[in-house]
Amino acid sequence: MVAPSSGRPKLFIAVELPVDLRRKLGGLVDRFRGTRGVRWVVPENYHLTLRFLGPTATADIPRLAEVLAALASRSAASVAEVTGFGSFPGGERTARVLLARVQETGGSLTAWAAGIERVIPGVAGPFTPHVTLGRCDPARTAPEGWTATRVRGGTFAVTGWTLYRSRIGGGPATYEALEVFPFRA
16 A cells, blocks of 8 residues: 555545546547536546545545455456446536446446445445546536437446545646555456
8 A cells, every 4th residue: 555645635435447448538528628617637537436535534544445455355346337428416407517427237336335335434425326527617508419428338347446545736636546456356
C-alpha cells in the first residue's frame, strides 16, 4: 500500500476502466466538449465509483484497506457493460452530472456497493452504476444528442476494486491509486 499523506485525504472506492474503454468514451465525448457550462472529466480519470468516502483520517486508511481486502477476497469477477449516455438527476432537462450508463451482470456491482456500505457505513444515496463524464453547475439541459449516444463494444471485466485519493484544485482533479484489491481467483 502507498503510504498516505498526513491530514484527511478525500478517498473513494472504484472500479478502474480498461484504457481502451476510457479512450472510446473520450472519443464519444469529444463531440460535446464545446458545450458551455460543463466541466468535463479527462478520460484518464474515468472510473465507476462504488463508494465515495470523503475526507478520511490518515490513521484509518490501513484498517480500511484490511476491510476492503477481506471483502474483495470473497468476491468473484464479473462483467459489466457501458451502454450509452445519460444524466443525473431528473433526466436530461436538469442535468448536474453527464454520465455513461453501466449495465451490470447479475447485480454484482450493486451487491459490492451494498457490501462496502455495510462494513464502511456513512451517508450514501442509492447506487446507480455509472461513469461520470462531466459536471454541470448550475444544472442545465443535457447537450443535444447526449442521451441518444450509444456505446458499442463497452463490455469490460471487473476483477477487483481500487482505493483512490482525490486531489482537487489547480486544474482537473487527479486520482491516486492507494491500493488495488483483486477478487479471488
